Amino acid sequence: MSDTPAIELRKINKSFGPVHANKDIDLVVKKGSIHGIIGENGAGKSTLMSILYGFYAADDGDILINGEKVTISDSKAAIGMGIGMVHQHFMLVDNFSVLENVVLGAEDSALLAGGLSRARTTLKHLEDEYELRVDPDALIQDLPVGLQQRVEILKALYRSAEVLILDEPTGVLTPAEADHLFKILEVLKNEGKTVLLITHKLREIMKVTDTVSVMRRGEMVATRETAKTSMEELAELMVGRSVLLRVDKDPATPEAPVMEVENLTVTDSRGVQVVKDVSFTVRAGEIVGIAGVSGNGQSELLETLCGIRRATSGTLKINGETIDLGTSRLDAADMRAKSMGHVPEDRHRMGLINSFYEYENSILGYHRDPAYSKGVLMDLGAIKKNAVAEIEKYDIRPPNPMLKTANFSGGNQQKIVLAREIERDPEVLLVGQPTRGVDIGAIEFIHRRLVEMRDAGKGVLLVSVELDEIRALSDRVLVMFDGKIVGERGANAEEGELGLLMAGVEDNQTAAAGGAQ
């Protein structure tokens, strides 16, 4: 094999308005290797790969493929140069079959019939060669995410990709599915393909890559041989300083239960039970973490508790009051009135209105509060005063309540939501993915606030798919799998142990303990 790199990027720049997403990026990817690109959310990894795949055009800089300078004007050009990409959000047509998805855009004639049957044969060969089995006639919407991802890989291989880019491929996978994916990547490498793996998870980098490049705030800060580096070094490179992967806190001193959930069952609009007979307690002065791979009922659990989703059955005891969730018709405002604060999982969809001013968002959901109104009108003076106070207390930047919320960074947006919910002084705080898409500085701030909540004698229910976050913050960890709580662990739970529970491996301790109490 020659030493010409499969891909070489020279001084790539890309800006989105005022945001300089990629600054003078240099990158050399060796042929037949697995090259990892690691960095925090928003470090510019996805932008860089989108440039390579022709989705965006770089402002300047050169791209060399197999030593030749090329211009990648669109995805079609990238595909033509043997670059395939598996996007973080799958680019599949849900109601098409696997076969139709694979041939889309690579049909070899204007009529489908011949092309489809030829594709079927080719697909069969690919499946055998790379051990990527999928039923070609299955509809995408019926396949689990792990298989959908396989279809994406097959799509790339069908277009005879030599370089395969995977953008955060394990985000939606269970640990077992992720391991299977890594095996597939090994096979691809042994077949001489080049793999670019984009991730923010150090563990994956250490496990499968040959070389790793680190990005931070739009810049490429280092490239290392994986064998000659360590998780600690990479973590430091990612954030630009040594990071405490732990949160300083004293042991919890839990008191009486503030929230008790009993036999909660939730059925979604498709009629599928997504939360199955879940019971647990949150006491004053503790943080209870709910761990689990995304899509195992945590979101629905949270939505039900905060009043935006109906339960099929179950009861909720909050501050001594018993509510039958199966029959009550309490909405989000009612739940807030019962002293439950809610930091939703997706701040853009549920927590904020991006086109509103900061001060408007700072009272969203509490706008009926007499403190902020004069009769039927809003008391703008009081609202803005409150907004300014929160901005100061939570160090929200830029400190301007008259700015549209969309102009704040992810971390500051999250602080707006957090400030709004915590400052109403709820007895229980429901928090979903508090640090998703948030920079590291804000993460530390948010974590500290949550611990302060706890120390002030409030109950906190934390739902997060980031295992590190769960382990750093929680005094007790409940693991959800397939809608059920499959295990409970203490503050110092082993990562591997939690990982197994999250993957649905039977727990022997839970049976002994008589379920999660």
Next chain:
Amino acid sequence: MFEVLILTLDSTVRLSTPLLLACLAGLYSERSGVVDIGLEGKMLGAAFGAGAVAYITANAWLGLMAGIAVSVALGLLHGFASITNRGNQIVSGVAINFLAAGLTALLGQTWFQQGGRTPSLPDGGRFKDVVWPFAEQIREVPFIGPLYGELISGHNLLVYSAFLAVPLTWWVLFRSRFGLRLRAVGESPAAVDTAGISVTWLRYRAVIACGILCGFAGAYLSIAQGSGFGVNMTAGKGFIALAALIFAKWRPASAMFACLLFGFLDAVSIRMQGQEIPGIGEIPVQFFQALPYILTVILLAGFIGKAIPPKAAGIPYLKERS
């Protein structure tokens, strides 16, 4: 009685034709993710263009071409607003309806001074009914005679082309590369984009196909079924076609049956005009005119299941900023 049935079915076919053409037009557009509430306006514009040109040239074919040209132009306007500039598709469609309603009346009055109508078409300006071989000879044969002579034979070319467009559309949609991409872009434009296909160009082609079929529909009204353009002669047919499209769940064959059903109701309402039904009395014409809408609402509410539109319908495609 049999004769009444045949005559009713015969007019069902005639009345269904513009609905069917417009419905298939909407199908192309909406399957690609571009909601088209402007079918009505395009039909009206096409009817006027066809009527005017057919009158001036005394050539039905040139009239048809003009109708298509007007309709495609309006379609491109819709595309420019909603595909290129990512505007709201409903607003754009409504604007086209207003534009067509006003402009046709205005131009009609300015050019022909007959209150917005176009003058009655000369010979050759209309599509004539095609009499099939032996239709006259076997007219006396019971059952088959009238069936062949009235129902199958004796329609104009546009009627036949409308019904031929049904299998053709099915074939294009499910058996051609264009159809695969069209369906894909209406469901997941991002998947199409990353597969290296231009979302914009694909949607423009869909909008053009929609324009062509609406052109046929409009021309049918003014130079095949009628003999000249009349102010607002579409009278809501574009909206009924849209209802039929939802009713048919965006499927060609179902679209044909939905349009036939609505055409049948129309035919019955015409036949029932002024007729007393024993025990009930005269049924107001408006009742039959409202029936298609009522039926759509009732049947969609529970009898034919959920009509799920193409997932990306109505949403302008914008590359996601990561």
